[in-house]
Amino acid sequence: MRGIEHIFGRREDWVDKGVRLIRGKRTAPARVRALNGVDLTLRKGEVLGIAGESGCGKSTLGRAMVGLMHPTGGSVTYRGQPVMRGRRPRHLKLQMIFQDSGSVLNPRLRVKELIGEGPILHGLLARRDLEDFVADQLETVGMAPDVMNRYPHQFSGGQRQRINIARVLALQPETIVCDESVAALDVSIQAQILNLFMDLKDRFGLTYAFISHDLGVLRHISDRIMVMYLGRVVEEGPAAEVFANPRHPYTRALLENAPRLSRRNQTFQAVPGEVPSPLNMPSGCAFHTRCALRRPECSLSVPNLIGSGAHRHACPIVEAAA
Numbered sequence: 001m002r003g004i005e006h007i008f009g010r011r012e013d014w015v016d017k018g019v020r021l022i023r024g025k026r027t028a029p030a031r032v033r034a035l036n037g038v039d040l041t042l043r044k045g046e047v048l049g050i051a052g053e054s055g056c057g058k059s060t061l062g063r064a065m066v067g068l069m070h071p072t073g074g075s076v077t078y079r080g081q082p083v084m085r086g087r088r089p090r091h092l093k094l095q096m097i098f099q100d101s102g103s104v105l106n107p108r109l110r111v112k113e114l115i116g117e118g119p120i121l122h123g124l125l126a127r128r129d130l131e132d133f134v135a136d137q138l139e140t141v142g143m144a145p146d147v148m149n150r151y152p153h154q155f156s157g158g159q160r161q162r163i164n165i166a167r168v169l170a171l172q173p174e175t176i177v178c179d180e181s182v183a184a185l186d187v188s189i190q191a192q193i194l195n196l197f198m199d200l201k202d203r204f205g206l207t208y209a210f211i212s213h214d215l216g217v218l219r220h221i222s223d224r225i226m227v228m229y230l231g232r233v234v235e236e237g238p239a240a241e242v243f244a245n246p247r248h249p250y251t252r253a254l255l256e257n258a259p260r261l262s263r264r265n266q267t268f269q270a271v272p273g274e275v276p277s278p279l280n281m282p283s284g285c286a287f288h289t290r291c292a293l294r295r296p297e298c299s300l301s302v303p304n305l306i307g308s309g310a311h312r313h314a315c316p317i318v319e320a321a322a
């Protein structure tokens with residue numbers, strides 16, 4: 001596949017997670033299959049938006065992509081190599097930025113240590129160059145170099161997220177999985193940080209997998225969209241096409257209820273009805289319990305992704321009606 005340099009994911013069942021349920025006085029093990037049959041390729045230079053409600057497996061997918069979690073089946077590779085070595089991530093070029101910058105940043109370390117220690121540890125930076133290096137990194141994310149002696153609690157959420165971004169950029173990544181990286185921020189700050197992400201992408205030729213439950217955010221930045229529901233992909237395709245012509249009833253419901261970034265209402269309910277428990281997964285198409293188009297056959301078998309070209313979805317009912 002010419003031009004595709006970042007290959008993630010192949011086949012079948014991905015990540016099982018053990019959960020213990022309490023039944024009476026005894027505990028019985030149960031399994032949550034957090035991802036199932038997810039097959040994705042991330043192309044160099046693109047922004048892949050990964051959408052879906054809470055608990056659908058976005059973070060699990062993100063962690064598996066950067067080698068922070070071992071899938072129980074299938075494989076995850078980066079430039080042809082597995083992303084994990086033993087139980088640890090193999091590639092420094094794959095990094096992840098999390099939602100809650102506050103808890104990721106060690107409160108006892110100063111900004112210069114937060115940003116510089118990683119590169120020193122990995123042999124990318126000599127200790128004598130620490131301050132110059134950190135000053136450059138801070139400028140890159142739009143902060144003044146003189147904040148390097150402060151501690152994380154002395155900053156606002158948006159500034160902490162900039163420090164977090166600088167910390168990850170300092171490791172010279174090629175691909176960054178951003179997991180709800182703006183979700184904890186005020187709307188006006190969200191837009192600033194998204195713009196920063198896009199500037200950095202152009203400047204350093206980065207590739208992003210951008211995970212968000214918020215389609216308003218993904219609409220702003222994505223080249224391609226993948227919509228997940230209870231561990232499976234229900235729709236994927238070029239972002240412009242998916243937003244203009246959503247096919248799967250779940251994507252449609254998400255879009256109908258998603259406010260634009262410019263006029264955000266924080267209290268919206270994404271899709272009517274509850275997400276079923278992954279411990280008690282509905283049979284067939286997992287969305288059928290909430291779907292306006294459901295038919296008896298929807299509960300019989302798990303639909304595959306269908307459609308021509310890059311835009312594919314997993315709803316045979318929609319396809320038959322088209």
Ligand SMILES: Nc1ncnc2c1ncn2[C@@H]1O[C@H](COP(=O)(O)OP(=O)(O)OP(=O)(O)O)[C@@H](O)[C@H]1O
Nearest residue numbers: 017018019032034053054055056057058059060278
């Ligand atoms: N450590 C764990 N042990 C057991 N189950 C887990 C664990 N982490 C996640 N899960 C379960 O795996 C499923 C997928 O979780 P995941 O965190 O990937 O979802 P998510 O889409 O990122 O959700 P959110 O939007 O809330 O961050 C959920 O059912 C969740 O409860």
Ligand SMILES: [Mg+2]
Nearest residue numbers: 058059060179
């Ligand atoms: Mg998550």
